[in-house]
Amino acid sequence: xxxxxxxxxxxxxxxxxxxxxxxxxxxxxxKMQDFTNQPIDLDSLPQYQETPLNKPSSKYWKVIVINIFIxxxxxxxxxxxxxxSDQDIKAYxxxxxxxxxxxxxxxxxxxRISLNKRGFALRDKDVIYKDGVIAETTTxxxxxxxxxxxxxxxxxxxxxxxxxIEIYTAAGSEGKISLAGIEIxxxxxxxxxxxxxxxxxxxxx
Amino acid sequence: xxxxxxxxxxxxxxxxxxxxxxxLLRLAVKxxxxxxxxxxxxxxxxxxYLMLIIATLFILSVIYAYFYFxxxxxxxxxxxxxxxxDKGVFNRTHLGIPLxxxxxxxxxxxxxxxxxxxxSVKIDTAGAESKEVSIGAIDEELAYNLKQQxxxxxxxxxxxxxxxxxxxxxxxxxxxxxxxxxxxxxTSNYGQSLLLLCxxxxxxxxxxxxxxxxxxxxxxxxxxxxxxxxxxxxxSFLIPIVLLILLATNVIRTFIKYFDFEISRHNHxxxxxxxxxxxxxxxxxxxKVQITTYNQNYFQRKMKLFNLELKQxxxxxxxxxxxxxxANLILPGCSPVEKDDIIxxxxxQLPANGKVYKPNFRFLNLPIFFKIIIPLVVYTILYLNTxxxxxxxxxxxxxxxxxxxxxxxSYKNHQITVTDEFIIKQSGIWDITHEIITPHKIQTIAAFQxxxxxxxxxxxxxxxxxAGTIHFKFGNYTQIKKLVNWWLFQVESSNQNWM
Numbered sequence: 001x002x003x004x005x006x007x008x009x010x011x012x013x014x015x016x017x018x019x020x021x022x023x024x025x026x027x028x029x030x031k032m033q034d035f036t037n038q039p040i041d042l043d044s045l046p047q048y049q050e051t052p053l054n055k056p057s058s059k060y061w062k063v064i065v066i067n068i069f070i071x072x073x074x075x076x077x078x079x080x081x082x083x084x085s086d087q088d089i090k091a092y093x094x095x096x097x098x099x100x101x102x103x104x105x106x107x108x109x110x111x112r113i114s115l116n117k118r119g120f121a122l123r124d125k126d127v128i129y130k131d132g133v134i135a136e137t138t139t140x141x142x143x144x145x146x147x148x149x150x151x152x153x154x155x156x157x158x159x160x161x162x163x164x165i166e167i168y169t170a171a172g173s174e175g176k177i178s179l180a181g182i183e184i185x186x187x188x189x190x191x192x193x194x195x196x197x198x199x200x201x202x203x204x205x
Numbered sequence: 206x207x208x209x210x211x212x213x214x215x216x217x218x219x220x221x222x223x224x225x226x227x228x229l230l231r232l233a234v235k236x237x238x239x240x241x242x243x244x245x246x247x248x249x250x251x252x253x254y255l256m257l258i259i260a261t262l263f264i265l266s267v268i269y270a271y272f273y274f275x276x277x278x279x280x281x282x283x284x285x286x287x288x289x290x291d292k293g294v295f296n297r298t299h300l301g302i303p304l305x306x307x308x309x310x311x312x313x314x315x316x317x318x319x320x321x322x323x324x325s326v327k328i329d330t331a332g333a334e335s336k337e338v339s340i341g342a343i344d345e346e347l348a349y350n351l352k353q354q355x356x357x358x359x360x361x362x363x364x365x366x367x368x369x370x371x372x373x374x375x376x377x378x379x380x381x382x383x384x385x386x387x388x389x390x391x392t393s394n395y396g397q398s399l400l401l402l403c404x405x406x407x408x409x410x411x412x413x414x415x416x417x418x419x420x421x422x423x424x425x426x427x428x429x430x431x432x433x434x435x436x437x438x439x440x441s442f443l444i445p446i447v448l449l450i451l452l453a454t455n456v457i458r459t460f461i462k463y464f465d466f467e468i469s470r471h472n473h474x475x476x477x478x479x480x481x482x483x484x485x486x487x488x489x490x491x492x493k494v495q496i497t498t499y500n501q502n503y504f505q506r507k508m509k510l511f512n513l514e515l516k517q518x519x520x521x522x523x524x525x526x527x528x529x530x531x532a533n534l535i536l537p538g539c540s541p542v543e544k545d546d547i548i549x550x551x552x553x554q555l556p557a558n559g560k561v562y563k564p565n566f567r568f569l570n571l572p573i574f575f576k577i578i579i580p581l582v583v584y585t586i587l588y589l590n591t592x593x594x595x596x597x598x599x600x601x602x603x604x605x606x607x608x609x610x611x612x613x614x615s616y617k618n619h620q621i622t623v624t625d626e627f628i629i630k631q632s633g634i635w636d637i638t639h640e641i642i643t644p645h646k647i648q649t650i651a652a653f654q655x656x657x658x659x660x661x662x663x664x665x666x667x668x669x670x671x672a673g674t675i676h677f678k679f680g681n682y683t684q685i686k687k688l689v690n691w692w693l694f695q696v697e698s699s700n701q702n703w704m
Contacts, residue, residue: 045690125697137653140689142696145648145703170518170703175649175669 048140051128053119059160060181064111066156072104120179122190127167129177139177145169149194151187163187167194211354214278214291220321221277221342225270226263227317228341233262239415269294279340281354288328288355290338300338302328308493308517310352312486319483324348328355329517352488356474379536379543381466385510389463389538390456392504393512393636398455402447463537468547475550477534487534491551493517493704495646495672499544500638511544512537515551518671518704533672548641552627556641559624562688564679565663568616577608621677623688628668630675644695646670646703652689654682668692671703 079096083089089096114133121128126142150166157163163184169175182190245255277292281304288307290300309329318325323342343351464481474490496516505511513536536547545555584601587594594601615634622629630640647668654664664682666689668675677685 040694042687042691045694047686047690048693049686126693132653135653135655137651139649139651140693141649142647142693144697144700169648169669170671171648171669171674172671174667174674177649 051121056181063156211281214280218342224342226266229266315483379468385538390459498640516672556627568679645701
């Protein structure tokens with residue numbers, strides 16, 4: 001018989017029988033005095049929303065800018081080929097040009113906002129990641145649910161000594177988080193710590 | 206050669222050659238039969254040659270199947286606790302599956318296998334490196350033996366629910382009678398059957414046209430026939446017929462899938478078997494079920510029927526429909542008592558009453574805007590500028606009214622109930638669904654909020670599990686944050702595993 005079950009039984013008994021049952025059922029439990037069952041105060045639980053978050057490295061903005069420029073150059077090349085080859089399109093040159101500049105501006109603004117909103121924190125028992133351009137999303141992965149951890153270094157990230165940590169769970173792509181733009185030394189340490197934790201929790205089970 | 210503990214690598218049943226050959230032949234014939242028949246009609250060749258081609262194909266299939274049989278071995282590596290399959294004629298494949306990753310072992314029998322007297326064993330796994338293994342032909346005794354061996358994993362059974370002695374029997378404790386199946390067939394899956402029916406009719410029309418084309422006879426008879434028969438009179442006649450066919454397909458589908466539906470208990474797991482032509486056996490362990498859902502529509506509520514669905518982990522990759530069907534077990538037409546029995550078996554207790562959280566009325570804003578207002582605006586613009594859409598004014602008004610009613614019902618039904626042990630999400634318009642999870646099945650929690658909802662304190666939360674996501678939208682964000690902290694505490698303070 002499991003412990004809570006016995007406890008429940010006692011609660012439903014009358015007082016006299018209670019003592020008898022209590023003695024019989026609890027005789028083997030030496031740690032009886034240690035058992036407490038206080039109601040949990042929901043407000044005193046650790047608050048995830050108050051955890052101070054670490055920002056990605058400031059160098060990460062450079063990586064983003066390089067990526068945006070590459071994207072813009074590719075698009076620009078495509079447009080110029082199109083304009084050169086077709087006389088009819090040439091008439092709309094200014095319209096296309098202003099559209100192009102608008103796109104560039106929007107891209108820079110969106111990525112800047114997204115970068116400013118990003119943040120992550122490692123707690124004792126979970127990883128917190130916050131991001132979002134419009135909606136502000138906070139994603140929390142308990143350490144005991146991590147399936148595996150990856151450390152990726154993109155070509156430009158490597159130039160600036162940065163890395164991306166990807167944390168996978170059994171919930172697939174929806175339940176995964178990736179912490180981008182972390183100093184490579186720190187990233188390695190985080191990965192190490194997470195994996196150590198992983199082995200520890202698995203051994204425990 | 207064949208040992209019962211599967212330590213030595215062993216082959217399938219010899220009949221497996223025939224099974225593989227027939228399977229290959231069917232695949233080949235399916236691909237080439239239509240062009241072939243057309244070709245033969247065009248060049249007016251002798252039917253004998255057609256038979257000859259198929260016979261040749263059959264012989265080739267048998268030869269390939271023989272080599273496949275020779276090269277296909279499986280065994281259990283006891284020291285590594287792995288199930289190992291070696292297969293492949295040209296490309297050799299070596300599959301090793303850790304026994305603890307095995308999610309489910311299915312023993313199936315198709316019609317061909319029934320005639321030959323063998324079974325197939327399919328092994329579903331969970332985890333990032335998900336693979337599915339199937340052994341095509343194996344004797345009944347060996348199949349059940351293998352299943353037992355594969356699921357006899359010491360690690361898995363530690364944290365099972367306490368089982369009383371009388372539970373350890375193999376007698377069926379839930380059987381679904383043909384009458385219940387009839388009721389279920391009449392009251393569920395209208396949407397699915399409608400799609401199926403449309404697909405079927407389209408395929409038939411397409412084939413008839415192809416055949417007519419082949420005979421150079423296609424002068425648009427079908428289109429003509431359709432146009433001439435689509436008068437108002439025939440439509441009013443047609444609708445009841447379509448409805449009747451729909452109900453009939455529904456009932457037939459239900460019977461084929463769920464005939465002789467039985468659940469029995471095997472030690473710690475449930476054995477579910479059903480099927481009219483091909484008997485499908487599925488074994489599941491309760492603690493691998495991630496989401497327990499039941500649903501009911503208006504008719505079913507009157508008849509006191511529930512459809513239960515047990516969703517298991519899908520290994521974190523997008524699944525095909527077939528995989529989904531295999532991982533998710535549907536129990537059609539349970540009575541309230543049976544429903545409670547199964548829930549108790551899976552979750553070890555019935556969810557108690559808890560605190561109910563309902564969404565804000567702004568839940569309705571976006572759907573009404575996109576699904577009602579935009580179509581209506583488009584309609585109005587068309588109405589003012591052309592004559593084409595004028596006769597459909599009544600339909601447009603009906604659409605708006607029914608649409609708003611449906612959205613309102615979906616808003617009224619959207620809620621979560623939180624108890625100490627469970628999270629229950631309710632949703633739906635016609636079919637009201639309840640999804641039950643225990644907090645320790647949660648893999649990831651994501652809470653989010655749009656900037657324009659900050660002042661209103663409205664937010665959303667997604668609970669990602671290994672079998673899908675539970676969404677709760679437009680709730681009070683302060684409450685949601687409190688719940689998230691509470692669930693995190695529950696997940697992180699116990700070492701209960703999710704599987």
